[in-house]
Amino acid sequence: MLAGVNDSDEQARQLANLLNRYELRAKVNLIPHNPAEPLPYQPSPPERVELFREILESKGLHAFVRKPRGRDILAACGQLAARSAPVSEARP
Numbered sequence: 001m002l003a004g005v006n007d008s009d010e011q012a013r014q015l016a017n018l019l020n021r022y023e024l025r026a027k028v029n030l031i032p033h034n035p036a037e038p039l040p041y042q043p044s045p046p047e048r049v050e051l052f053r054e055i056l057e058s059k060g061l062h063a064f065v066r067k068p069r070g071r072d073i074l075a076a077c078g079q080l081a082a083r084s085a086p087v088s089e090a091r092p
Contacts, residue, residue, distance in 0.1 A: 001044040001052065002033050012052045016059035028056055028063040043068075 001007045019026060030053055032043035044052070049065055056063040 001030055001049055003042040003044045003048070005041065007044040007048050007052055009051065009055060012055035013059070016056050016061055019061060020059060026061075028061055029066050030063060031066045032068055034068055 015028070019028075030049055032046075032049055033041050035042060053063045053065055
């Protein structure tokens, strides 16, 4: 979830209405964004994620908040970046 991008009460209601309209019985995983350079996004605050979850559940959906792991060492999902290895000289 991205702070100020996809975490509003209205977006939670829209998601719930969409899933309920088509009778989709799905589990919704709410995953706070893991900040990484050079992306300008920030994770939604825990209180905002919890409120989003509560709105979904009030509409009869099963929603779960995924706990981020590895942020402290920049190894969380979305933070791992491919590193270029030096290119060796071509052999004849």
